[in-house]
Amino acid sequence: MLKEKLRSQILGGSLQDFKTHLSGLYKGFYITMDAAQAQYIIKISVNPADAADMAALNSFLSNHQLNEKKLLTAVTGSHSIILTIKVPSLAKNIPNTVNGIVEPIIDYLISHTFSSGCSECGTDMEQINCYEINGSHYFLCDGCKNKIQSSLQANQQEIQSKKSSLVAGLVGAFLGSLIGCILWVLIYHLGYIAGVAGAVTAICAMKGYAILGGHLDKKGVIGSVIIMLIMIFFANKISWSWDAYxxxxxxxxxxxxxxxxxxxxxxxxxxxxxxxGELAIGYILTIVCSARSIINAFHESTGSYSIKKVN
Incomplete structure (x- = not known):
């Protein structure tokens, strides 16, 4: 995830690099660090003595956020702190930024007798392991990990049991895609090939399918993507026709x-x-801009999930 020189400077090098994230134990507290869209998501597992401790912690975090411009959000769960940190523009500044934000929090936790354990139930009486759940990382006891897995399985079964109306859904996808097509034509008229308009076409098509089809299932995602590709073809033709006219x-x-x-x-x-040539470039830009949205929609439509222990 980070070059070794940088990793070794973050929290005393206590977090191990697992390529997709950093995690480990620092001064007795379980910590994970994930990267997402020019941000770092840092989770600290905490176990307060009582509710008053969490109220005081929230007050401390609010003041801390005011003093740290790179600290975008600082929220607490019943047994966790989740920090969103803006990644510095210069890589060499990453350790100082992370340390400057996290160290005062750890010092506060130690001075106020917080402990660390499972980020869900707070227990420190069982073995705690780091798990990757749908791309994010958490320190959990076996009991909480099993509960989360059971919940994900139940959600998957519920989603897969839902069926959509294909014809109504495709009509909705067509109507939704018109928004993206209009945007494509307008942007093209300004002299640009707009991949972002293609992404809007995909998102609106899937949204339209879900509204009229009743549910965005696997065939809905596939149908919406096909309609997106067809509509982009016509949007490009309309754009060229406009210039020729x-x-x-x-x-x-x-x-x-x-x-x-x-x-x-x-x-x-x-x-x-x-x-x-411009049509091909438009398709390529559309795929690049919309791939994440389409993949996420496909995963959600099937209720798929991943959960694995990080060694």
Whole structure:
């Protein structure tokens, strides 16, 4: 996850690098550190003596956040602290930033007799292990890990039992995708090929499918993606037709005629390669921009989950 030189400077090098995250025990507290979109998510497992201790901790964290500009959020669960830290622009500043934010919190916890254990139930009487659950990391006892796994299994079964209305869903996907297509045409008219418009097309198509289809299941995601690809083709054709119409309007051409005869116009102006080249670039940018949303939607549509012990 980090170069060894940087890792060794974070919290005294106590966190082990597992490539996807850092985790370990620092001054008696279980800590995990995940990277996500120019941010670090740091979880500290804490076990207060009573509710008053957590109230005082929340007050301390609020003041701490005011003093640390890189500390974006600091929230507590019943047995955890979750910090969101903005990653410094210079990698060499990462250790100082993380240490400057986390060290005062650890010192506070020690001075106020907090302990550390399972981040769900707080127990420190059982063996505590680090688990990766759907890409995030937590220190848990076996009992809480089993409860979470059972909950994920039940959720998966519930999701897979739901069925969508394919025809109504595809109509919804078509209507939703129109928003992205309009955005594509408008951005193209400004002189850009907009992958972000393709991503909006995908998201709106899936949302439309879910609304009219009743549920976004696996076939809904696949159908929405197919409609997205088709609609982008037409959005690109409309964009080119718009440009061609601007040039041919004075010769008596209507937009409908330009749209219908665009293939002929492209051949006559030797722009066929440019047309399909831009379409290919548009598809590539769309896939890049929308891949994460599509993959996440597919996983959610099947209720799939992952949970594994980190060695």
């Amino acid at each position: 601007s040039a041919l309007e004075e010769y008596g051409w209507t937009f409908t005629e330009v749209y219908q005869d665009l293939g002929y116009i492209l051949e006559e102006t030797d722009l066929v390669a440019s047309y399909y």
